Structures are given as C-alpha cells and as structure tokens.
Amino acid sequence: ELKVEQNPLFLSMQEGKNYTIYCNYSTTSDRLYWYRQDPGKSLESLFVLLSNGAVKQEGRLMASLDTKARLSTLHITAAVHDLSATYFCAVEANFGNEKLTFGTGTRLTIIP
Amino acid sequence: DADVTQTPRNRITKTGKRIMLECSQTKGHDRMYWYRQDPGLGLRLIYYSFDVKDINKGEISDGYSVSRQAQAKFSLSLESAIPNQTALYFCATSDFRGVDTQYFGPGTRLTVL
Numbered sequence: 001e002l003k004v005e006q007n008p009l010f011l012s013m014q015e016g017k018n019y020t021i022y023c024n025y026s027t028t029s030d031r032l033y034w035y036r037q038d039p040g041k042s043l044e045s046l047f048v049l050l051s052n053g054a055v056k057q058e059g060r061l062m063a064s065l066d067t068k069a070r071l072s073t074l075h076i077t078a079a080v081h082d083l084s085a086t087y088f089c090a091v092e093a094n095f096g097n098e099k100l101t102f103g104t105g106t107r108l109t110i111i112p
Numbered sequence: 113d114a115d116v117t118q119t120p121r122n123r124i125t126k127t128g129k130r131i132m133l134e135c136s137q138t139k140g141h142d143r144m145y146w147y148r149q150d151p152g153l154g155l156r157l158i159y160y161s162f163d164v165k166d167i168n169k170g171e172i173s174d175g176y177s178v179s180r181q182a183q184a185k186f187s188l189s190l191e192s193a194i195p196n197q198t199a200l201y202f203c204a205t206s207d208f209r210g211v212d213t214q215y216f217g218p219g220t221r222l223t224v225l
Binding site: 004009033035041042043044045048088090099100101102103104105 | 152153154155156157160170171202204212213214215216217218219
C-alpha cells in the first residue's frame with residue numbers, strides 16, 4: 001500500500017524567509033503532483049514532476065523530485081503573504097493508472 | 113464557466129437519508145474521480161471511472177455508490193447517510209495524455225446530522 005507523508009503539517013513563517021516542505025512516499029512512483037488549496041476552495045494544480053531529477057519553478061515556488069530517495073520537496077523562496085495556503089503532494093504509483101494517493105497536507109501561514 | 117462543476121455546493125441532511133452528489137465537466141476528459149476530504153487526512157479516493165463503462169472502487173468505497181451517466185457526468189450516492197460521512201467531497205477529471213494532472217471541482221460540503 002502506497003503511503004505518502006508530508007512534513008511539516010503546519011508551518012508558520014515570516015515574510016521574506018525561505019523554507020521547504022517535504023513529501024516522502026513508500027513505493028516506487030512514476031509521477032508526483034503538487035497542489036495548492038486556499039481555505040474553503042478547491043485544489044489548484046501547481047506542478048507535475050515526471051522523472052527523477054525533475055525540477056520545476058513557478059514564481060517563488062520550486063518543486064523537485066528524487067525517485068531514488070522517494071522524496072519530493074517544495075521550496076518557498078522569500079515568502080509573501082499570498083502564499084498562505086495548504087499544500088498537498090500526491091503520488092501516482094503506476095504509470096497510466098492515475099490513481100493518486102495524497103499526503104495529509106502542509107498548512108502554510110505567512111506572517112507579515 | 114467552470115470546467116468542472118458540482119451540485120449541490122452545500123447540503124445538510126439527516127442520518128438514513130439518501131443523497132446524490134453530481135459532477136459535470138466540459139473538459140472532454142474520459143477519467144473522473146470522487147474524493148473525500150477530512151481535516152488532517154488529506155484527500156481519499158472513493159471511486160473512479162476511466163470511461164462510461166468502467167467503474168472502480170477506491171480506497172474508501174464502503175457506504176458509497178456511483179453512476180457514470182455519460183462521459184461528462186459522474187454522480188456519487190450515499191444510500192443511507194451516516195454522520196461520519198460528513199466531509200468535503202471533490203470531483204476531479206483527467207485526460208490520459210501522459211503528462212496531465214487532475215482538475216478538481218469546487219467541492220460539496222456535506223453535513224449529516
């Protein structure tokens with residue numbers, strides 16, 4: 001059974017600081033996804049990581065994937081208040097299956 | 113207009129009642145999914161469908177059933193609702209092109225009293 005763990009579960013950080021959210025998973029995976037959820041809202045796709053060593057960046061967010069370590073990171077650079085949200089990673093264990101197993105989420109709060 | 117819509121957006125019902133949540137999409141995707149979100153548990157897959165004739169159980173299908181009426185419509189039913197089915201329910205779609213993500217609807221907040 002695929003298990004996906006995120007840490008930390010809660011993160012409060014000051015504006016302008018850098019931090020990293022970690023996503024570990026238990027079995028071999030072909031793909032990993034990052035989503036953002038604002039309070040009371042739906043999930044918005046941020047990144048799709050398709051191979052070992054994949055790195056994607058959008059604004060102050062950068063995601064990477066190490067399939068050998070079964071680890072993905074979401075790095076936040078110079079955080080701003082607008083990045084406050086809950087971030088989920090999700091893992092697709094079998095290529096083409098598209099059954100996603102989600103982590104429990106990291107609730108990020110950026111403090112001015 | 114939103115690509116993935118869900119109705120109702122909010123519903124309060126009583127234990128033992130039958131409830132149907134509906135999902136429609138205009139993205140032309142073949143694959144549709146129903147998830148449940150509970151605080152601290154992330155999203156868990158209830159059922160998924162890869163085409164109209166294909167229905168599969170997910171991680172937590174007990175107490176739920178689904179119907180894929182057309183490519184664009186996928187409904188989730190609670191035959192006899194119970195309080196621990198109180199949750200936020202999301203529908204999602206995807207198109208198997210090798211690189212696509214899942215696109216989520218706005219969610220239905222269901223409360224079972």
